[in-house]
Amino acid sequence: MLRHLLQVRGLPAVGRWAGGWLGHQGLQALFRGRIDLILMAINMPGVDGIETAKMLRAHPTTRAIPLIAVTALAMAGDRERILDAGFDDYIAKPFDHGQLLQRVGYFTDRS
Template sequence: MHRILLVEDNEMNRDMLSRRLKRKGYEIIIAVDGGEGVEKAISEKPDLILMDMSLPVMDGWTATEHLKQKEETKSTPIIALTAHAMAGDYEKAMKAGCDDYDTKPIELPRLLNKIKAFLD
């Protein structure tokens, strides 16, 4: 079973997405801010990270940069999740080290295709 770290501060988004991913057979690890996301990525060694970009403590861009600089997490795929579908956000996420990008509200079939592309 693949393990996904979901870094999301919004409880409603977190609960909805984690339940839907669990039903698809993924084990979900939860972090509620960027700092906790970095800690759990290192300690839990997930197969993939779904990273909200607007997070308390440490934003998703900074958390991604930290993870991509660490030997133990630099090859873990990170998909940026953001409600900020503004011009330049995709480029900013890629520059931070994200491997892919998806917008909120989450369209589950599209996100699942992206997840499968990294995990298969």
């Protein structure tokens, strides 16, 4: 759904981090291409989004790529924990499409 939403607005969506690329395979794909923004789930099999964010922030090639968590985690403290892990922003599910596009635009200079 995120991929389709972005593509309809003319924003290229490369790959599927949360649904297809996981852990080290995903990191290798990032090192090979130009990525402007990462929308990432937190609850993923294998390496979760928190650990993945920490790995991305530790690597010189990926540390400056904006990270937005798109997650169902919306309990007290979840937002702070996610932002403390290195995410630049946090969007709780279910999310408003306009809000998501506004945040993507903010981080990619597109609105």
